[in-house]
Amino acid sequence: MPHDLIIAGTGPAGLMTAERAAAKGLDTLVLEKRKSVTDSLMGELVTDNALKLLRVKPTSDYVGNQYSAIIGESLDTGANIVVGEGLLGNSYLLDEDKCQELMRDRAEADGTEFRCGSRVQSVIKEANQVIGVKHSGGEDMASLTVGADGAFSRVSETAGFIHPKWLLSYGVRWKLADCKGVDSDTAYFYVGRDVSLGYMWLYPRSETEVNLGIGRVPSSRENWEKLPPLLEVLKKYKKRFPELRDSKIVAQNGGVVPCAGIIPRFTDAGVSLCGNSAGQVSSIVGGGVTTCFHAGALLAKHAKRAIEEDDFSRKSIQRYEKEYRRSKLAWNIQNTGKGM
Ligand SMILES: Cc1cc2nc3c(=O)[nH]c(=O)nc-3n(C[C@H](O)[C@H](O)[C@H](O)COP(=O)(O)OP(=O)(O)OC[C@H]3O[C@@H](n4cnc5c(N)ncnc54)[C@H](O)[C@@H]3O)c2cc1C
Known part of the structure; x- marks a missing residue:
C-alpha cells in the first residue's frame, strides 16, 4: 500500500x-x-511567530533564552545600533x-x-x-x-x-562553553571586512555559554578565497572579546542558506x-x-x-x-x- x-x-x-x-x-x-x-x-533565533507555529510557550524548555535587545555592530569601527524590544518584538533562542x-x-x-x-x-x-x-x-x-x-x-x-542560480550563504555555528560574564539578555550581529557579504552573530545562552556563527555569501570564488577561513575569523574574535577568550568549542555545525528568494x-x-x-x-x-x-x-x-x-x-x-x-x-x- x-x-x-x-x-x-x-x-x-x-x-x-x-x-x-x-x-x-x-x-x-x-x-x-x-x-x-x-x-x-x-x-x-526566532520571534513569537515561530513559537506560535510550534505551539510552545516562551517559558517552556524548548526556549533556551530570550533577549531584551539586539545590538548591530561594526567589527571594523565599533559603531553600533541598539534595537530594543519596542522595535524588535520578542526574540528567542530555541x-x-x-x-x-x-x-x-x-x-x-x-x-x-x-x-x-x-x-x-x-x-x-x-x-x-x-x-x-x-x-x-x-x-x-x-x-x-x-x-x-x-x-x-x-x-x-x-x-x-x-x-x-542559487545565491548561497555558507554558515558555521559554534557552541562555546566556559565563557565569562556574558550579558545573556542581549544578542549581537556584527558586520565588517572579515565577514564580507554576510554577518557574524553571537547569541548568548547563559553567562557562560554562547552560540557564535558566521554566514557569508561569496560574491565570486576569487573574492571568497581572499577572505580569511571562517575558523580563523572565530579565533580572531574569540581573542578580541574578553568574555570569550578562555572559552572552548563544544559543538560545531554548518550549512547553507539559499538567499535568492522563492x-x-x-x-x-x-x-x-x-x-x-x-x-x-x-x-x-x-x-x-x-x-x-x-x-x-x-x-x-x-x-x-x-x-x-x-x-x-x-x-x-x-x-x-x-x-x-x-x-x-x-x-x-x-x-x-x-x-x-
Ligand atoms: C549557520 C546557520 C545558522 C542559521 N541560523 C538561523 C536562525 O538563527 N534562525 C532562523 O530562522 N534560521 C536560521 N538559519 C536558516 C535555517 O537553519 C534554514 O533555513 C532551515 O534549517 C531550513 O530548513 P529545511 O528543513 O528546509 O532544510 P534543512 O534544515 O537543510 O534540512 C534538510 C534535511 O534533509 C536531510 N536531507 C538532505 N538530503 C537528503 C536526502 N537525499 N535524503 C534524505 N534526507 C536528506 C538533511 O540531512 C536535513 O536533515 C541558519 C542557517 C545556517 C546555515
Whole structure:
C-alpha cells in the first residue's frame, strides 16, 4: 500500500510537515539521510511567530533564552545600533534538539514512521506524476512526495524543478562553553571586512555559554578565497572579546542558506517542495525556521485536502503553492529578495 505522504528530510520544514500531517491522520513516512533527527543546525533565533507555529510557550524548555535587545555592530569601527524590544518584538533562542524531538515525538505519537540513515536518491515517476522515491533502503510509494531535503534537494532535482542560480550563504555555528560574564539578555550581529557579504552573530545562552556563527555569501570564488577561513575569523574574535577568550568549542555545525528568494515553481503532480529546497527563506537575514514551520503547516493542510479529494494532480498540489505565495511571510521573502 502506498503511503499518503513521504517526506524527505527532517529539518524544520520536514518535521513540521510530518507533525501536522500526522495530526490530521495522514499515513506518513519520513526519510532522513542522517543518523538521527537531532544534532543538526535547525536555526535558533526566532520571534513569537515561530513559537506560535510550534505551539510552545516562551517559558517552556524548548526556549533556551530570550533577549531584551539586539545590538548591530561594526567589527571594523565599533559603531553600533541598539534595537530594543519596542522595535524588535520578542526574540528567542530555541533549544534546537528539544524542538526537533518535540516535533518528531508528536508525529510518531500520531503514527508517523521515521527512517533515519535513509538517503533519498530520486523520485519515481509514472505518467508524468511522482509516485514515490528510490532511497538507500529501497523504494517506497506515496500519493504525495515532499522534498524537505534542503538546498541541494534530490527530490527537487529529480522531479525537474528549476532553480535559478542559487545565491548561497555558507554558515558555521559554534557552541562555546566556559565563557565569562556574558550579558545573556542581549544578542549581537556584527558586520565588517572579515565577514564580507554576510554577518557574524553571537547569541548568548547563559553567562557562560554562547552560540557564535558566521554566514557569508561569496560574491565570486576569487573574492571568497581572499577572505580569511571562517575558523580563523572565530579565533580572531574569540581573542578580541574578553568574555570569550578562555572559552572552548563544544559543538560545531554548518550549512547553507539559499538567499535568492522563492523558486519559480515548487509543486507538480504528486510532489511538492518545502523549506530551503523551495527557497522559502528570508533572503536578507537568512532566517528560515519560521518560514519553514509556516510552509510545513500549510502543506500538511493541503495534503489532507488532496487525500480527501483523491486528487494529486498538478492543479491540486499547486493550491498549496498559491496559498503560500499569497501569505505575508512569502511576501516578505520575495520583497527582501528583491532588496539583495
Ligand atoms: C549557520 C546557520 C545558522 C542559521 N541560523 C538561523 C536562525 O538563527 N534562525 C532562523 O530562522 N534560521 C536560521 N538559519 C536558516 C535555517 O537553519 C534554514 O533555513 C532551515 O534549517 C531550513 O530548513 P529545511 O528543513 O528546509 O532544510 P534543512 O534544515 O537543510 O534540512 C534538510 C534535511 O534533509 C536531510 N536531507 C538532505 N538530503 C537528503 C536526502 N537525499 N535524503 C534524505 N534526507 C536528506 C538533511 O540531512 C536535513 O536533515 C541558519 C542557517 C545556517 C546555515
